[in-house]
Amino acid sequence: MRFCVALCLAAAWPVAAQHEKEGEKPKHPFIGDAKAIEAGRTLFGGGCAACHGAEGQGGRGPNLRERVMWHPLEDDTLFSAIQKGIPGGGMPAANLPEDQAWQVVAFVRSLTSPAYENPVAGDVKIGQELFWGKAGCSGCHQIQGRGGKLGPDLTNIGATRAAPQLREAIVDPDADGAPNYRGATVVLKSGKTLRGVARNRTNYSLQLQDADGNLHLLSMAEVSELTLTKGSPMPKDFAQRLGKPEIDNLVAYLSRQSLRPPEPKKKKEESK
Amino acid sequence: MRNLCLYLTLMGAASGQVRFEDILKGPGENWLTYAGDYQGQRHSALKQITVDNAGSLTPQWVHHIAKANGLRTCPIVYDGVMYITNSNELRALDARTGRLIWQYKEGRSKKQDVNRGAAILGDRVFFVTSDIYLVALDRRTGAVLWQKKYGSTEDGLYASAAPLVLKDKVLVGVSGGDTGMRGYVTAISPSTGEELWRTYTIPAKGEPGSETWGKYVDYGGGATWLSGTYDPALNVVYWTTGNPWPDFYGGDRGGDNLYSCSLLALDADTGKKKWHFQFTPHDTHDWDAQAWPVLVDLPYKGSPQKLVLHANRNGFFYVLNRVTGEFLNATRLVDKLDWASGIDAKGRPILIPGKDPTPEGTRACPGVRGATNWMSPSFNPSTGLLYVVTLEQCDLYTSSAKEPEPKKNFSGGGAGPKPSEVGQFFLRAYDPKTGERKWEYPMTGPGESWAGTVSTAGGVVFFGDDDGQLVALDARNGKHLWHFQMGEGLTASPMTYAVDGKQYVAIASATAIFSFGLFEPVRPVALPKIKIE
Numbered sequence: 106m107r108f109c110v111a112l113c114l115a116a117a118w119p120v121a122a123q124h125e126k127e128g129e130k131p132k133h134p135f136i137g138d139a140k141a142i143e144a145g146r147t148l149f150g151g152g153c154a155a156c157h158g159a160e161g162q163g164g165r166g167p168n169l170r171e172r173v174m175w176h177p178l179e180d181d182t183l184f185s186a187i188q189k190g191i192p193g194g195g196m197p198a199a200n201l202p203e204d205q206a207w208q209v210v211a212f213v214r215s216l217t218s219p220a221y222e223n224p225v226a227g228d229v230k231i232g233q234e235l236f237w238g239k240a241g242c243s244g245c246h247q248i249q250g251r252g253g254k255l256g257p258d259l260t261n262i263g264a265t266r267a268a269p270q271l272r273e274a275i276v277d278p279d280a281d282g283a284p285n286y287r288g289a290t291v292v293l294k295s296g297k298t299l300r301g302v303a304r305n306r307t308n309y310s311l312q313l314q315d316a317d318g319n320l321h322l323l324s325m326a327e328v329s330e331l332t333l334t335k336g337s338p339m340p341k342d343f344a345q346r347l348g349k350p351e352i353d354n355l356v357a358y359l360s361r362q363s364l365r366p367p368e369p370k371k372k373k374e375e376s377k
Numbered sequence: 378m379r380n381l382c383l384y385l386t387l388m389g390a391a392s393g394q395v396r397f398e399d400i401l402k403g404p405g406e407n408w409l410t411y412a413g414d415y416q417g418q419r420h421s422a423l424k425q426i427t428v429d430n431a432g433s434l435t436p437q438w439v440h441h442i443a444k445a446n447g448l449r450t451c452p453i454v455y456d457g458v459m460y461i462t463n464s465n466e467l468r469a470l471d472a473r474t475g476r477l478i479w480q481y482k483e484g485r486s487k488k489q490d491v492n493r494g495a496a497i498l499g500d501r502v503f504f505v506t507s508d509i510y511l512v513a514l515d516r517r518t519g520a521v522l523w524q525k526k527y528g529s530t531e532d533g534l535y536a537s538a539a540p541l542v543l544k545d546k547v548l549v550g551v552s553g554g555d556t557g558m559r560g561y562v563t564a565i566s567p568s569t570g571e572e573l574w575r576t577y578t579i580p581a582k583g584e585p586g587s588e589t590w591g592k593y594v595d596y597g598g599g600a601t602w603l604s605g606t607y608d609p610a611l612n613v614v615y616w617t618t619g620n621p622w623p624d625f626y627g628g629d630r631g632g633d634n635l636y637s638c639s640l641l642a643l644d645a646d647t648g649k650k651k652w653h654f655q656f657t658p659h660d661t662h663d664w665d666a667q668a669w670p671v672l673v674d675l676p677y678k679g680s681p682q683k684l685v686l687h688a689n690r691n692g693f694f695y696v697l698n699r700v701t702g703e704f705l706n707a708t709r710l711v712d713k714l715d716w717a718s719g720i721d722a723k724g725r726p727i728l729i730p731g732k733d734p735t736p737e738g739t740r741a742c743p744g745v746r747g748a749t750n751w752m753s754p755s756f757n758p759s760t761g762l763l764y765v766v767t768l769e770q771c772d773l774y775t776s777s778a779k780e781p782e783p784k785k786n787f788s789g790g791g792a793g794p795k796p797s798e799v800g801q802f803f804l805r806a807y808d809p810k811t812g813e814r815k816w817e818y819p820m821t822g823p824g825e826s827w828a829g830t831v832s833t834a835g836g837v838v839f840f841g842d843d844d845g846q847l848v849a850l851d852a853r854n855g856k857h858l859w860h861f862q863m864g865e866g867l868t869a870s871p872m873t874y875a876v877d878g879k880q881y882v883a884i885a886s887a888t889a890i891f892s893f894g895l896f897e898p899v900r901p902v903a904l905p906k907i908k909i910e
Binding site: 247249250254258260261264265285304305306307308309310312314318319320322324325326328329330331332333334335364365 | 457458473474477478485510515517518519524903904907908909910
């Protein structure tokens with residue numbers, strides 16, 4: 106399994122950014138709204154999940170998270186796909202009352218927009234205790250300068266990942282192929298052994314980072330043997346070790362990790 | 378031998394803390410500030426590349442940044458790791474191979490503007506986002522430690538300068554001087570992100586200096602979009618300020634417009650202004666003073682002096698006493714200079730009437746890009762020469778008395794050359810003691826360069842030319858030694874560093890970082906033995 110830098114670079118910012126940049130047109134007020142998303146979740150469960158999966162992960166119908174990720178659909182396009190269906194494509198028209206259709210759009214959006222912009226099911230406080238305690242996450246991950254250094258920094262993870270991605274990262278760490286973080290053991294020709302993660306590598310050089318965070322920038326001419334983990338060096342058994350509520354709580358805690366707090370929602374449309 | 382070097386590098390990696398004392402040493406293997414040192418000399422002690430062997434420089438690697446928009450970054454190198462910036466983004470590269478180690482991207486920034494580079498101290502690297510946050514990252518892993526917002530885009534500001542790190546402060550500035558704003562320099566704690574002091578470049582209404590403005594003093598400009606230099610013995614920071622606003626229409630701002638187009642000497646501990654020197658009082662040609670204040674100690678008119686050299690956009694080359702701010706001398710930097718006949722004994726320009734912009738257009742020299750600009754000069758203590766990229770150009774300056782609208786990108790007119798009068802760039806070597814031009818090297822190109830210089834103890838001066846080439850000249854006489862065509866325009870200055878005893882010269886092109894070194898045949902690398910577990 107080779108890993109590909111181009112892909113990693115693209116993956117470093119996979120969430121369709123939902124922020125109002127200068128000059129962007131305003132969003133429908135339901136987008137990011139807790140009540141609307143919850144109502145949308147119920148509607149989705151009833152009318153869409155049978156084909157698209159409860160979390161939009163796909164089934165008879167396509168995975169709505171990936172599609173939107175790589176080629177984001179406009180909210181309006183999503184709205185009309187829901188209302189009119191996709192003729193000849195096996196996607197029926199839902200013909201919902203307009204408000205309900207927007208609730209579904211809000212829910213589908215929440216599957217791909219930054220986790221911190223959306224309401225979460227779990228308990229943030231309990232998730233925090235788990236992260237820094239029993240679950241052992243902080244042994245490998247940093248948040249705002251505290252914690253272990255082997256794994257990725259999670260200070261901004263709520264702003265850069267959607268909630269389903271956070272869940273997947275915990276229960277199925279290999280799903281993303283662990284680009285830039287394959288576990289690596291290096292035996293140097295000098296006899297020395299180094300351990301850590303391969304932040305990058307080619308046949309000619311290896312950029313190794315150890316668990317203390319130190320970098321070892323090696324020429325492969327100095328390496329006598331390199332052992333890589335198949336996927337992520339993150340434990341693969343959290344799904345078994347932790348119950349669903351505990352994972353919900355961890356996702357809730359991670360979803361609040363953003364150095365820049367969410368900007369207050371502008372209420373221009375509603376107040377008129 | 379290479380084994381030993383590698384081992385030492387590994388040992389170095391384990392110890393690594395960038396100390397203030399390391400920065401004081403000036404550039405050798407490492408290059409720790411935008412200008413390499415605190416003095417702005419950009420002179421490296423490295424001498425593997427010499428006048429005799431520069432001809433065999435070859436590219437060692439290229440790191441491309443897709444969709445980069447005119448990279449302005451000057452790389453920082455510490456312990457074999459290179460730090461470069463793009464808009465809202467910092468990358469750590471393996472300085473020997475150009476491979477990416479990590480990247481940090483701030484996708485939530487409300488602006489996408491150019492960025493001039495990073496700063497480093499302790500175990501941290503710093504850079505600013507376009508929407509005015511100072512970001513602190515773990516220099517090894519890229520983990521973000523904090524972000525500090527120190528200004529608001531709603532005030533017509535953005536940020537682009539490389540921060541300047543002192544012993545216990547990170548100094549940052551703001552951009553946006555063409556839109557009606559008020560410039561300042563802010564000091565922030567490198568450990569906590571706390572703001573320590575802030576000094577405005579334009580006085581508030583009622584403060585001394587505010588009488589030199591008309592009605593728009595609140596939006597006077599004086600942006601601080603380039604890093605400063607620092608004298609550790611005096612504990613003084615030298616920071617330049619940008620144009621007054623509106624740029625080309627001075628009718629509503631009668632007076633000198635302090636402290637625009639000036640050099641400010643600030644107490645590093647408090648930010649208090651020790652002295653100022655205004656190069657262009659009441660500027661109407663957009664001649665920001667953003668050129669590097671280069672600090673040198675030289676015998677001057679018979680006695681050793683602490684000097685600051687400043688090749689200014691307005692066409693003159695200034696020498697000041699950097700302890701007192703006393704004006705010592707000014708000479709012509711360029712030939713095309715017609716707005717002032719000279720500089721008087723106090724340091725004020727002797728104006729030639731009729732050179733202000735008008736609605737129909739007034740031809741004046743230098744052009745709006747200036748006789749030089751923020752492209753880095755360098756100073757070689759052995760030759761005693763200052764190397765400056767200069768532009769010979771005249772522009773047509775127009776003005777508009779339309780009611781200015783602050784923060785709305787209104788500059789009160791405009792400027793540009795006639796197509797038949799596009800300017801020409803030169804690399805020139807000046808003797809600071811006399812202001813005399815010792816040699817010059819003419820360039821070809823469209824008149825659009827922003828690339829500067831780096832000087833080395835090997836006796837070579839490198840600069841980016843106006844046609845996308847990195848060029849090496851003999852620092853003594855300007856004789857050509859080597860050049861390399863990088864395929865696109867250059868908007869950044871070169872620097873030099875060493876890893877494992879090999880010297881490299883690096884420069885950003887518009888979309889890539891290039892690194893060069895002396896030719897060595899590539900030794901075959903056997904395919905690695907890799908086990909997957």
